Amino acid sequence: MRFTAVAVVATSVLAVSAHESQAFFAVPALTQIRDILAQFEAPIVSTLVQRFALPVKPQLYQGHNPPLQAYLGAREIDAILHGRYNYGTLEYPFTFSTIAADRATSQNTFPAGRFHQDSFVGNPNLMAFYIQTLVPSMNSSTTPYFYHLSNSTQQTVPDPNREDGALSLDVTLLQLLSNRAHVGKIVAEAKFTGDPVTYTKLIKARNADSIRMLLANTTQEASVLAQADTAAIQLSNAWIASGALVPSTFQDTIRTVAMKTFRNLIDITTEIEVQYLLERLH
Numbered sequence: 001m002r003f004t005a006v007a008v009v010a011t012s013v014l015a016v017s018a019h020e021s022q023a024f025f026a027v028p029a030l031t032q033i034r035d036i037l038a039q040f041e042a043p044i045v046s047t048l049v050q051r052f053a054l055p056v057k058p059q060l061y062q063g064h065n066p067p068l069q070a071y072l073g074a075r076e077i078d079a080i081l082h083g084r085y086n087y088g089t090l091e092y093p094f095t096f097s098t099i100a101a102d103r104a105t106s107q108n109t110f111p112a113g114r115f116h117q118d119s120f121v122g123n124p125n126l127m128a129f130y131i132q133t134l135v136p137s138m139n140s141s142t143t144p145y146f147y148h149l150s151n152s153t154q155q156t157v158p159d160p161n162r163e164d165g166a167l168s169l170d171v172t173l174l175q176l177l178s179n180r181a182h183v184g185k186i187v188a189e190a191k192f193t194g195d196p197v198t199y200t201k202l203i204k205a206r207n208a209d210s211i212r213m214l215l216a217n218t219t220q221e222a223s224v225l226a227q228a229d230t231a232a233i234q235l236s237n238a239w240i241a242s243g244a245l246v247p248s249t250f251q252d253t254i255r256t257v258a259m260k261t262f263r264n265l266i267d268i269t270t271e272i273e274v275q276y277l278l279e280r281l282h
């Protein structure tokens, strides 16, 4: 399965909105960012549960220009018009490629604690994870478990490649994951603020490996994974308790998938943090 080259049609729109709404944003303290990140977990797991209750149709995700890409592209054009990717939202599109990065100037020397926009976007990594890992594990049923009365996989009219229920949940999930991962930019800024001398030395040496090691906090990672597991248990229990006709493996599947998702999210977020810092002294 391949998810190929992104469309660039509205690149100029994005660049314009980035410059026009330029503002200075102070990043929150790291403890507050961690509390915010914890609030992302239930919505992500809840959307996973909903998506896994619908069947997967492989053709939505395959080929040169899969239906998911077309669907996402249309949604993102609308999202641009509604300001979703404006400067400082920590939201980035999947199907448009260019982000206008800030350059340090005499007015904005990138002081510690102030957000600046860098050029790195983690969405290609997220999309690869989604297509290669998550989609293949959505295989436990050919019929919807609960909230669609019809068997959507068997519908051929009007077009089997238009599956709004599934694609809409795919997009919601991708956007939640993406926003969660790009909060890494302000995590990085907050960590830099905590020790500018050490980070500056490593950035000047372009030492990505040591920056990655300095950023890592295995205690924090373990707590993120534990919270994701708790959410997976609670939300799949609630789903089962309300009478969803799920297979007996449903909860195990959701827990496994939630673990994989958050493990991957941590790695993608760390890469976003590293790249943000490497561009800090431009």
Ligand SMILES: *[C@@H]1O[C@H](CO)[C@@H](O)[C@H](O)[C@H]1NC(C)=O
Pocket: 136, 137, 138, 139, 140
């Ligand atoms: C579903 O996917 C999982 C993970 O990719 C795999 O272990 C399992 O065997 C698959 N089950 C079916 C019925 O294909």
Ligand SMILES: *[C@@H]1O[C@H](CO)[C@@H](O)[C@H](O)[C@H]1NC(C)=O
Pocket: 143, 149, 150, 151
């Ligand atoms: C949906 O599919 C299941 C199993 O394939 C079948 O038992 C059921 O009758 C179908 N329902 C409808 C509404 O077609």
Ligand SMILES: *[C@@H]1O[C@H](CO)[C@@H](O)[C@H](O)[C@H]1NC(C)=O
Pocket: 217, 218, 219, 220, 221, 223
């Ligand atoms: C790692 O994260 C935990 C919170 O999960 C925090 O209490 C601790 O201070 C952090 N350690 C470092 C070195 O930042």
